[in-house]
Amino acid sequence: MKSSRRTFLITSIGVASTFALSRQAFADAPQVAETDPTAQALGYKADASKVDKAKFAKYAAGQDCGNCSFYQGKPTDAYAGCPMFAGKQVASKGWCSAYNKKA
Template sequence: MNSSRRTFLISSIGMASALAVSRTAFAEPVKLPESDPMAQSLGYKQDAATVDKAKFPRYAAGQDCGNCSFYQAKATEPYAACPMFAGKQVASKGWCNAYNKKA
């Protein structure tokens, strides 16, 4: 293989990788749907007011993702990442059974 062809192939691979990374970095974050299997297993609701208190007795009024220790943004942000649901964002006004009050 001659050197200009090799240089072209290496450059092409590098540019393709950079493009793939940039598309991922700027992609719109996925909001966690209540229909997601993990969301259902933890009783996630996008609106804490709709939590079935009989099914999830741990729920108490005033608990929501925005004041949970797992919420990875300010409570005023409408959506943020949560380690319980890798790669997806939860609603600040949401709730799940993994709720842990912020200190």
């Protein structure tokens, strides 16, 4: 019994430290530039209030990355990951045409 408890603790510590390290590594990821080709294709703006509403009619006030289902951070995080921009962070107050309201 002691060995399985020891194994569990060692495994838990390993998993927790791996998670902490990967979260820190992602926190150091670069922010998406609006000039990035993917950002331009998706109409990404770091400030949702600056979205070209004529070009992106889907946009509605109140939509921003922080309340999008793809946003990988907490709504209170200034920047977090998004699968649309692999390895880069988007602004919580940003928006792109892939926006999908969080349930």
